[in-house]
Amino acid sequence: DTGVSQNPRHKITKRGQNVTFRCDPISEHNRLYWYRQTLGQGPEFLTYFQNEAQLEKSRLLSDRFSAERPKGSFSTLEIQRTEQGDSAMYLCASSFGGGHETQYFGPGTRLLVL
Amino acid sequence: ILNVEQSPQSLHVQEGDSTNFTCSFPSSNFYALHWYRWETAKSPEALFVMTLNGDEKKKGRISATLNTKEGYSYLYIKGSQPEDSATYLCASPTYNQGGKLIFGQGTELSVKP
Numbered sequence: 001d002t003g004v005s006q007n008p009r010h011k012i013t014k015r016g017q018n019v020t021f022r023c024d025p026i027s028e029h030n031r032l033y034w035y036r037q038t039l040g041q042g043p044e045f046l047t048y049f050q051n052e053a054q055l056e057k058s059r060l061l062s063d064r065f066s067a068e069r070p071k072g073s074f075s076t077l078e079i080q081r082t083e084q085g086d087s088a089m090y091l092c093a094s095s096f097g098g099g100h101e102t103q104y105f106g107p108g109t110r111l112l113v114l
Numbered sequence: 115i116l117n118v119e120q121s122p123q124s125l126h127v128q129e130g131d132s133t134n135f136t137c138s139f140p141s142s143n144f145y146a147l148h149w150y151r152w153e154t155a156k157s158p159e160a161l162f163v164m165t166l167n168g169d170e171k172k173k174g175r176i177s178a179t180l181n182t183k184e185g186y187s188y189l190y191i192k193g194s195q196p197e198d199s200a201t202y203l204c205a206s207p208t209y210n211q212g213g214k215l216i217f218g219q220g221t222e223l224s225v226k227p
Contacts, residue, residue, distance in 0.1 A: 042203055042217030100146035100165050105158040
């Protein structure tokens with residue numbers, strides 16, 4: 001296992017289009033997190049899963065955003081009707097447990113909405 | 115609301131200089147502090163997880179200290195090298211809320227040869 005992977009690495013889309021990102025966590029990790037990072041800011045929490053259950057969603061996650069983790073393995077993050085303000089780096093992380101457990105990050109998906 | 119702050123926002127040093135950055139966080143309900151290094155086009159890399167007041171951790175030329183009573187952590191790099199150029203992030207998990215990390219805005223380090 002080589003770590004957390006994310007696809008695609010880059011995505012350019014036009015405003016109003018839907019996009020979907022995928023995250024493959026480290027296989028034995030039960031927790032999976034999504035974060036978003038914009039220029040000059042640290043990553044901000046979006047949502048997290050424990051196994052297949054989505055346990056928390058940030059108020060940053062509007063109705064246009066949806067995340068799934070079927071069977072507690074990979075996860076997808078979909079953004080519907082993209083807006084220019086959605087342009088950001090979307091990061092995925094996984095861990096075995098929470099709190100003081102290390103979260104291992106993927107390389108992120110850079111989204112640009114034109 | 116947990117608020118994590120880092121300073122400075124950016125730092126430019128010469129190769130061989132030693133440097134340090136600060137991460138401050140609320141001292142009440144402290145749970146843990148994470149440090150990450152994030153190089154351009156790569157995944158954020160975990161450096162340290164610190165939990166105890168007075169903790170000091172070291173990884174090669176990088177070390178970190180923790181003061182939970184006053185709410186700060188320092189990251190030190192001894193003899194900076196160009197390959198140390200990266201953004202250094204600190205983050206604190208929210209206690210009893212699933213471990214989501216609250217990040218500071220990062221310190222961008224540039225080391226010139």
